[in-house]
Amino acid sequence: MATVVLSSIAKSFGPTKVLGGVDLDIADGEFLTLVGPSGCGKSTLIRIIAGLEHQDAGSVAIRGAGVDHLRPHERRVAMVFQSYALYPHMSVRANIALPLTMSRLKLRQRLPLVKHLSPGRREILRGIEADVGAVASQLQLDHLLDRKPAQLSGGQRQRVALGRAMVRSPDVFLMDEPLSNLDAKLRVHMRTELAELHKRLGATFIYVTHDQVEAMTMSDRVAMMDSGSILQLGTPSQLYEKPASLKVAQFIGSPAINLLPASVAAGGRLELFGRPLALAVDEAPGRSVTLGIRAEALSLSHGEPGSAVFSARLRRKENLGSEYILHFDLAGRDAAAGVTMRASPATAAGIHEASEVTLGFDESAAHVFGADGERIEPRGQGAATGSVVPLRA
Amino acid sequence: MAMAALATPASFASVARRRRWIERVTGLGFAMPALVLLLLTILLPLGALTLLSLTNYEFGGTDMDWVGLKNFQRALADPIIRRSLVNTLVYVAIVVPGGVLGALLIAVLVHRRKQTRSFYEVIYFLPVTSTLIAMATVWQFLLHPSLGPVNALLKWLGFAPVAFLSEPSTALATLAVIGIWQLLGFNMILFLAGLTAIPRDLYEAAEIDGCAGGIDRFLTITWPLLGPTTMFVLVTTMITAFKIFDTVAVMTRGGPVGSTEVLLYNIYLEGFQYFHTGYAAALTFIFLTFILVFSVMQTFALDRKVHY
Numbered sequence: 250m251a252t253v254v255l256s257s258i259a260k261s262f263g264p265t266k267v268l269g270g271v272d273l274d275i276a277d278g279e280f281l282t283l284v285g286p287s288g289c290g291k292s293t294l295i296r297i298i299a300g301l302e303h304q305d306a307g308s309v310a311i312r313g314a315g316v317d318h319l320r321p322h323e324r325r326v327a328m329v330f331q332s333y334a335l336y337p338h339m340s341v342r343a344n345i346a347l348p349l350t351m352s353r354l355k356l357r358q359r360l361p362l363v364k365h366l367s368p369g370r371r372e373i374l375r376g377i378e379a380d381v382g383a384v385a386s387q388l389q390l391d392h393l394l395d396r397k398p399a400q401l402s403g404g405q406r407q408r409v410a411l412g413r414a415m416v417r418s419p420d421v422f423l424m425d426e427p428l429s430n431l432d433a434k435l436r437v438h439m440r441t442e443l444a445e446l447h448k449r450l451g452a453t454f455i456y457v458t459h460d461q462v463e464a465m466t467m468s469d470r471v472a473m474m475d476s477g478s479i480l481q482l483g484t485p486s487q488l489y490e491k492p493a494s495l496k497v498a499q500f501i502g503s504p505a506i507n508l509l510p511a512s513v514a515a516g517g518r519l520e521l522f523g524r525p526l527a528l529a530v531d532e533a534p535g536r537s538v539t540l541g542i543r544a545e546a547l548s549l550s551h552g553e554p555g556s557a558v559f560s561a562r563l564r565r566k567e568n569l570g571s572e573y574i575l576h577f578d579l580a581g582r583d584a585a586a587g588v589t590m591r592a593s594p595a596t597a598a599g600i601h602e603a604s605e606v607t608l609g610f611d612e613s614a615a616h617v618f619g620a621d622g623e624r625i626e627p628r629g630q631g632a633a634t635g636s637v638v639p640l641r642a
Numbered sequence: 643m644a645m646a647a648l649a650t651p652a653s654f655a656s657v658a659r660r661r662r663w664i665e666r667v668t669g670l671g672f673a674m675p676a677l678v679l680l681l682l683t684i685l686l687p688l689g690a691l692t693l694l695s696l697t698n699y700e701f702g703g704t705d706m707d708w709v710g711l712k713n714f715q716r717a718l719a720d721p722i723i724r725r726s727l728v729n730t731l732v733y734v735a736i737v738v739p740g741g742v743l744g745a746l747l748i749a750v751l752v753h754r755r756k757q758t759r760s761f762y763e764v765i766y767f768l769p770v771t772s773t774l775i776a777m778a779t780v781w782q783f784l785l786h787p788s789l790g791p792v793n794a795l796l797k798w799l800g801f802a803p804v805a806f807l808s809e810p811s812t813a814l815a816t817l818a819v820i821g822i823w824q825l826l827g828f829n830m831i832l833f834l835a836g837l838t839a840i841p842r843d844l845y846e847a848a849e850i851d852g853c854a855g856g857i858d859r860f861l862t863i864t865w866p867l868l869g870p871t872t873m874f875v876l877v878t879t880m881i882t883a884f885k886i887f888d889t890v891a892v893m894t895r896g897g898p899v900g901s902t903e904v905l906l907y908n909i910y911l912e913g914f915q916y917f918h919t920g921y922a923a924a925l926t927f928i929f930l931t932f933i934l935v936f937s938v939m940q941t942f943a944l945d946r947k948v949h950y
Contacts, residue, residue, distance in 0.1 A: 299850060300849075301849065320854055321846075321850045322851065322853075322854055326850070330847060332841065334841070334844050334847035336844060336847075336862070336866075338866040347852075347862070351852030351853055351854075356858070360861075361861070413847075
């Protein structure tokens with residue numbers, strides 16, 4: 250059972266605090282992604298799990314046993330680096346074989362010249378060769394075994410790095426932005442391959458990325474990090490549908506969530522651009538809040554009575570083929586603030602650039618965030634939402 | 643119509659020829675300055691040297707005769723030249739491994755220091771910046787049989803004093819140690835540059851893959867990736883070692899009993915003390931051939947094993 254348990258991990262580099270007491274329980278066989286902007290501490294955290302970095306406080310337990318005193322190779326974890334870190338002077342075969350050479354051969358069997366005197370070395374080498382072959386064929390690397398890393402494409406190098414990680418059959422795979430050096434198309438392809446590999450191996454995967462799409466598409470759970478702490482931990486849909494804070498809402502989802510300033514009126518009812526909404530919160534009147542509305546929650550409103558609407562001017566259409574992303578300026582308001590909306594090609598065809606339209610949104614799909622950025626549950630949310638007029642229906 | 647008449651296949655061919663010609667002339671023009679420099683600084687002197695080596699010219703003399711390969715025959719038969727050749731090879735055989743491996747060891751150790759690294763770099767580099775002739779005086783004092791601190795230390799440890807520079811059995815080895823001392827700093831800087839170029843990722847990957855000990859780390863990552871640096875250091879160290887002259891000229895003058903006579907010192911004696919310019923040219927030719935052969939051998943032998 251390769252569970253990984255982190256308890257109050259703290260780490261500073263000199264005066265810079267990188268991690269401030271991170272707690273995280275990772276289940277056996279789980280695919281957990283640490284996602285966050287650069288500098289949020291996610292890479293440091295994975296390096297602490299690997300044993301490449303030592304935490305100032307807290308402890309790491311793998312398989313239920315503390316590993317803080319163990320060196321990286323004794324923790325039975327494998328790591329895939331962003332740069333792949335393949336040994337440039339070794340063939341693909343030797344690269345993949347290295348972890349086995351190190352663990353199965355004794356020092357005297359590895360030393361130059363002396364190694365030839367050691368009995369039993371050949372049998373061990375044959376075993377290693379067989380294991381390398383098995384891993385290579387799983388990753389379709391058989392025909393590349395004699396090449397040097399410099400002779401491989403980015404995707405092939407990536408696979409060699411995976412092979413080197415797999416060959417020891419570790420309980421935990423640590424991956425530090427493994428796809429960020431690949432081109433866009435290959436990245437999409439490798440996402441699928443990694444997810445399938447995870448399913449096939451059944452090992453625990455801890456995956457670090459700054460790309461929320463990778464986090465959303467592959468993970469069982471996502472831990473969104475910022476400034477050295479975990480902002481929210483949950484399944485991809487939990488993070489998308491119920492972001493715990495403004496930062497999470499802004500980071501997860503593409504195009505980025507639309508943020509609209511709203512205020513609390515009498516009785517906790519929210520007001521958007523001076524118009525009252527059906528949404529109400531338990532906040533004092535006069536407080537300002539932020540409404541987060543996903544691009545797909547927006548739609549064209551045709552003046553239905555009592556709907557949450559505002560006017561906007563189309564700035565640009567972005568054609569994605571299957572759909573359009575429409576960029577609007579909020580007419581007559583802060584020019585910097587704009588909103589994006591997903592639209593079908595048919596809807597997009599009906600709007601011309603610079604034309605003014607009325608946009609509406611499903612109020613039950615709106616997220617409310619307080620001035621501190623924390624999520625505020627609207628009153629009566631989850632119960633019957635009769636007072637909210639679903640505009641799309 | 644006129645256009646069609648102009649564009650005949652023949653005129654196309656002549657245009658292409660013209661363009662090729664212009665390209666060739668332009669290319670030669672670009673190569674010319676380098677070629678002239680090469681001629682003036684290397685090829686012409688080398689030619690002059692070769693011609694001189696075939697004569698019995700004496701410096702200041704007004705005439706000379708062609709003697710063919712006689713100078714070379716004489717040199718190869720001369721016991722003094724043979725001895726100096728053997729001495730040079732022995733010196734090279736001590737200085738090259740000592741200067742390369744020692745520098746590598748120091749570089750690996752210094753590379754790990756964080757705060758004190760530049761301090762050590764400066765210390766080890768100091769001998770490179772100092773003139774060896776000035777330093778030779780210091781060495782002479784250090785190694786003096788009765789006054790020197792080295793012998794004082796030996797005596798204190800209970801050993802008999804050693805006359806390092808006046809004992810035929812130790813003189814050459816002592817000069818070799820001084821030669822190593824002078825080379826270490828420069829080679830260390832080269833190795834440090836090589837070490838810095840090795841990505842840290844590789845060491846981390848190796849640590850996870852089980853290269854836990856220093857020996858494994860060195861054999862798996864450091865040594866192979868220092869290949870190009872090592873090759874460069876090896877060849878330059880060898881050439882420098884072949885050129886041993888100043889310590890001999892200042893400290894031992896080839897003595898005691900010819901035990902530190904080396905090739906370059908003999909060339910100097912023949913050319914500038916006895917004014918046998920033709921003979922000295924032949925010796926220089928032999929000297930250059932040795933350096934060339936050794937450098938080419940090393941380069942070819944190592945080139946196949948080195949990963950770039």
